[in-house]
Amino acid sequence: MLLRTFGWSFGITAAGLALAGYFWGGKGLAVVAILSILEISLSFDNAVINAGIVRKLNPFWQKMFLTVGVLIAVFGMRLVFPIIIVAITAKLSPYEAVKVAINDHDRYETLVTNAHPAIAAFGGMFLLMIFLDFILEDREINWLAWLERPLAKLGKLDMLSVAVALTVLIVVATTVATGVPLHGGHGTIDKSSTVLLSGVAGVVTYLVVGGISGFFEERLEEEEDEDEDGAEGADGEESAAPAKSNGSGALAAVGLAGKAAFFMFLYLEVIDASFSFDGVIGAFAISNDIFQIALGLGIGAMYIRSLTVFLVRKGTLDDYVYLEHGAHYAIGALAVILMITIKYDVSEVITGLVGVVLIAASYWSSVVRNRRLGEDSEQSDDKAEVTTGV
Template identity: 50%
Template sequence: MLRYFGFSVGLTAAALVTAVWFGGPAALLAVAVLGVLEVCLSFDNAVVNAKVLRRMSPFWRKMFLYVGIFIAVFGMRLFLPIVLVSVTAGLSIPEVWDLALTDSAAYAENVEAAAEAIYTFGGIFLLMIFLNFLFDEEREIHWLAWLERPLAKAGKLPYLAIVIALAVIYLGSQLADDDKYATVLASGLAGLFTYLLIGGLNELMEAPEADEGADDISAEGRSTGSGTATGTATKAVAGAGLAAFLYLEVLDASFSFDGVIGAFALSSDIFVIALGLGIGAFWVRSLTIYMVDKGTLDQYRFLEHGAMWAIGFLATIMILELRFHISEYVTGLTGLLFILAAVASSVVTQRREQSAEPVGDAEVVEEVGAGRR
């Protein structure tokens, strides 16, 4: 376990010591609570990360773990809010940075003023992930079969997820204040465009397709030389890894938005917030690697389903927060409940299958939660 979580434990201890030195017991409490909150909000993020990461090469896994963590902590949780405030408040980035250092209360107000743009962008991006999971016709395993099966069949309708996302963007614009109407529309469309762009790049440079292409090329390679085939396949795999890496970073940003805004309820100090959310980000990274290496998604067949439903819930909450205030604790705990319910269903189903398997018979009677596989 130390192999996976030892670094996160050490970093957590260092962050807590820094918090005490920097701001005393109050900062220590804020950092600790923010770290726990971030893990709760992003546990489903770790599950989805693991699904993508297990298809990536060792090189891109290391990039995600070592380079991605710095992007997650300093880019997404420290610098990105500054950029968003700069855009929405019409201030330069140096001005916003100076504001964050010298007048944390005013900086917090500006971050909250940018909440509509943040919530809509992140909410629509997460919603598209959830909808494309629901409308996946090729998915064979269903957790809530009574609901997931009909929705999967509805996936035959072209562009259904996009149509729903556009409808939600319009609904969000109606929920927001009149002066935020254009902001919500622009941010929602930006979230949708970002998802489609990264998803398109991912499909275009998908590694399995690259392998097929490599086989075709290698058939010709006997006369033209195998170097061309190998080089083409390598570029394709590298491209797929880059697209997946970008997808994971945007996904992480979308999950972090709710935590960044909610963090100001505990502290207006950007360094305290970065320490607390950074702890959570490191634990999520460690958990992702652990699940990939241990094959957790295969062991708990409904874990991905629980994570996706948690993502759908989070996306809904982010849109509703354009009008209503919903506690981050409610969001985090509800997402965690989805995960725990999925794990429990996986364990119960696996035990039921094992008890139903006749001695000496390799056939397994597979009953899946509320339905069948």
């Protein structure tokens, strides 16, 4: 199970480190290894969130997540996306941006770092929307009930998450973004309009991609319910009725497919992109070589995907019910940290530890809950035995 799930990650790690040692020597190998560890430590909560979505997909789309999704994550978000950002913000042609990235590492680092406010605002607002929609939803299982139950009642107000997110964005744009230091400490610049525009784009992206995927998922569930009702009414032989596929070609037993799975896949990729922003920016504290950054973060991204599939196949989220809560709280913390980093430096160690601590706490709470339920079940069985004996 472990080798089958992480086999590709192990192989890519070996190949990646070998390439790093060949092209950059021992120092380059160490840099790539450190970048890989940085990406894994910053994105463990990403794996938990991904697992909650991937388990809804059928095997085909799970494989797409591990193949096409990896290519998008490694080459798209870790290599191409920073170049696109440089081209847009510095008003360079794509060709000139590539030349800067390859030949002038210091200038490339400066350009990417100066583009950080826009990147952080987009990613921060997207992640904040994920957190708010989770925390404002009424759930059967609550981790921090004293907080989650009152918020779930407030969540019955339409569009409350959007109102809260935009309020946060306005506060950030009018305070944190008004005096952003330039790279190298040479003065400050007002990034209010940039942060506002990028933040609104993050909210809109979440609403569009998440809304479309949610629409198709709900329609798929309705079609499956209709199929089940029809099967139950057919000669009273619902137990013998064969499973029917719906218009999307999906079955409840095998997970989402068709349009629903496609938009859910897009939603996954946008989530991954939002998580990758802090890793890409933080990587410049270790190296300003675009290829070292892409290789190191790419190896880490591969492990996150393998860990996602491992969590799905082991049914970890079903066994440890508070893990998703912890991961969403980590997302909320990361969104806040991204907003703060628009103006202030926050160590990657702090960013990584916040997520790890929250997930570890939710995991331990899940273990305690499982033990308590197990003890209650044993006591019930003992009472039943005594009653039967009497």
